Amino acid sequence: xxxxxxxxxxxxxxxxxxxxxxxxxxxxxxxxxxxxxxxxxxxxxxxxxxxxxxxxxxxxxxxxxxxxx
Numbered sequence: 001x002x003x004x005x006x007x008x009x010x011x012x013x014x015x016x017x018x019x020x021x022x023x024x025x026x027x028x029x030x031x032x033x034x035x036x037x038x039x040x041x042x043x044x045x046x047x048x049x050x051x052x053x054x055x056x057x058x059x060x061x062x063x064x065x066x067x068x069x
Contacts, residue, residue, distance in 0.1 A: 006064070007061045007062075007064050008061070009061075010057050010058070010060050010061030010064065011057070011058055011061035011062065013054075013057055014053075014054045014055065014056070014057030014058035014059075014060075014061060015054065015058060016054070017050055017051070017053050017054030017057060018050075018051050018054030018055060018058065019054075020047075020050060020054075021046075021047045021048065021049070021050030021051030021052075021053070021054055022047065022051055023047070024037065024043050024044075024046055024047030024050060025043070025044050025047030025048050025051060026047070027040075027043055027047070028040055028041055028042065028043030028044030028045070028046070028047055029044050
């Protein structure tokens with residue numbers, strides 16, 4: 001998966017994971033009200049972990065090189 005579409009897929013999935021992780025962490029930290037997740041520290045930790053995974057995927061997508069032809 002060294003094609004341009006593979007790189008793009010890593011970046012898109014990474015951005016989505018980062019955004020979802022940020023929302024989960026915000027709700028867990030009681031910064032975003034209106035959910036059963038609000039104020040629950042479990043979601044803070046899940047959100048932080050998901051955001052880290054998202055950042056790793058973005059970095060892998062950006063640093064991945066295409067096939068030399």
